[in-house]
Amino acid sequence: xxxxxxxxxTHGIAIAIGFALGIYFLPILTAPPSPDAAMxxxxxxxxxxxAELTRDLRGxxxxxxxxxxxxISATQVIHEGALAPGPxxxxxxxxxxxxxxDGFETALTEAVQIGDIKTFGGFLVDVPDGVDVNEFNxxxxxxxxxxxxxxxxxxR
Numbered sequence: 001x002x003x004x005x006x007x008x009x010t011h012g013i014a015i016a017i018g019f020a021l022g023i024y025f026l027p028i029l030t031a032p033p034s035p036d037a038a039m040x041x042x043x044x045x046x047x048x049x050x051a052e053l054t055r056d057l058r059g060x061x062x063x064x065x066x067x068x069x070x071x072i073s074a075t076q077v078i079h080e081g082a083l084a085p086g087p088x089x090x091x092x093x094x095x096x097x098x099x100x101x102d103g104f105e106t107a108l109t110e111a112v113q114i115g116d117i118k119t120f121g122g123f124l125v126d127v128p129d130g131v132d133v134n135e136f137n138x139x140x141x142x143x144x145x146x147x148x149x150x151x152x153x154x155x156r
Contacts, residue, residue, distance in 0.1 A: 024063075027087045027120075034121035037080065043124060044078045047071035048133065049155040053081060059100035059149035066141055066151030068122070072133050077114060077125045088145040089117035091125050093136035094152075101149040104142065117141060 044050070049072040055065045068081010077091060091114040094107050104111075115125040127133060140152040 023087070024085070027085050032118055034119040035124055037122065040078055040080045040122050040124065043073075043076060044069070044071035044080060047073045047078065051139070051153040051155040053079075053151050053153050055151075057099040057149075057151060060151060064143070064148050064150050070139050070153050070155060072139065072155055073127075074133060075127050077123075077127065077139060079123045081122060083117070083120045083123075083141060083150060085120045086143050086146075086148075086150065088143060089150060090142050090144050091115055091117055091123075092140045092142060093131070093133065094138040094140055095136055097138045097154040098140060098149075098152055101147065104140070104149060111140070112136070 051070050053066045053068050053070060055067055057065075060066075064084055064086070066079075066081065066083045068079060071078040071080070083089070092111045093114055094111050096107055098104050098107050112128075112131055114127055114131070117123050117125065134156075137156045138152055138154050141150040142148070143150055
């Protein structure tokens with residue numbers, strides 16, 4: 001009986017580890033190719049605002065981070081850099097700087113969801129018609145599936 005208990009425990013642990021690794025690697029394996037660096041650089045040249053993402057935010061950790069440059073034009077948000085891979089990332093514009101998930105819930109009423117992020121080595125997201133990037137000052141990447149803060153930056 002003891003042998004079966006040990007096997008059940010060890011197999012359960014192996015299944016749990018495999019499941020966790022699947023959640024982590026599935027977005028990486030199914031992600032479309034990131035935009036070409038030259039194209040990102042070209043699109044960023046017409047930006048109204050530019051800011052640097054860093055990993056040292058209060059809400060960032062080894063699984064939730066972003067680094068690189070965010071450029072904001074009237075029609076696009078351009079990211080040149082890297083994001084921690086994960087599922088169901090959304091890009092938001094906010095009127096106040098948030099650096100942790102506990103502040104996002106309160107700021108959500110005035111936030112505007114710009115679009116989905118499907119790539120982790122840079123992205124281009126179109127700003128929807130009717131959204132004025134001058135009314136906001138922060139770009140935030142949020143994981144909808146797990147309610148996790150990924151990264152943010154104040155651009156003005």
